[in-house]
Structure formats: C-alpha cells, structure tokens
Amino acid sequence: MHPTIARFQDAVAQKSEAILHDVLAENVTFSPPTYWATWTGHAPVAAVLGHVIEAFSVFQYRRILGEGKDWALEFQCKVGDLDTVGVDLITLDDDGLIEVFEVVMRPYKTVGALRDAMNARVMTDVRFLKFRNALG
Numbered sequence: 625m626h627p628t629i630a631r632f633q634d635a636v637a638q639k640s641e642a643i644l645h646d647v648l649a650e651n652v653t654f655s656p657p658t659y660w661a662t663w664t665g666h667a668p669v670a671a672v673l674g675h676v677i678e679a680f681s682v683f684q685y686r687r688i689l690g691e692g693k694d695w696a697l698e699f700q701c702k703v704g705d706l707d708t709v710g711v712d713l714i715t716l717d718d719d720g721l722i723e724v725f726e727v728v729m730r731p732y733k734t735v736g737a738l739r740d741a742m743n744a745r746v747m748t749d750v751r752f753l754k755f756r757n758a759l760g
Contacts, residue, residue, distance in 0.1 A: 625688065629697070629714070632647050632697075632722065633697075636685075639677050641670055641674030641677075644670045645666070645670050648669055648670055648721060649717045651666075654725045655725070655726040656727055657728055658738055658742060659739065671752070675745045676742065679703060679741040681701060681702045682702045684701070685699050686698045686699060686700055694714075698711050699711070703734050709729070710728055710730070711727070711728050711729075713726040713727070713728070
C-alpha cells in the first residue's frame, strides 16, 4: 500500500485534521457526496475533511484497491444512527500527495443526514467564512 494511503487511514482512525494536512497536496480538490460542488485548496479541504471524520462514527475501511496514483477505499460507518457505505476515490500527485479526492455514498437518507451534520458543524467554524468562496 502507498504510504500516503496508509497515513490517510491513520488520519481517519485518529480523527486527526493535523495528519490530513500532511497528506494533502496544495492544489487538492474534494468532491463530497452531499452536493454538486468542489472544494479546492489545501486549507479548505483539510477543514472539510476534518469535520467529516468527526461526523462519522463506527468507521472502518472494508477494502482498499489500487496501485500507483489511483486508489479506491471502500468504507462503512454511521452518521448519527444511520448506516452507510461508500467509496473514497483518491488520485495522488507526482509527489505522492492526495490531489483529487471524491466520495460516493449510499443510501440517500444517510447522505442527507451527513449534509445536515456538516452544515451544522461548518456554521460554527469561523474558518468557513474565509473558505466560502473556495467552492468551484
């Protein structure tokens, strides 16, 4: 397994935004499952992902597939009391850092619960006043 993917798993397991900063490229893009927009840039993406890993509970990766720059990490977890499964689709840059990060999830009801949980978290995080224009 690529060391960046292993380190990313550490960030999720430890719910550590600090580790996320170590594995994200400066120009990283993040496409969440909750709406059709993309977050761009190291600081905004680290902040969003930091909240996401806090919103999830009973999180575990079930399968990890990939090699080289392209990876798919299948997961299961809970959002509140709702179960979900999903896949993190990750592309690494030439330096081995996460350059593209896209998440797909199901079922729809849990994606909605994640959207609500994220909106509540972001509304109380002053960093997002600065990041609101980061959406592409």
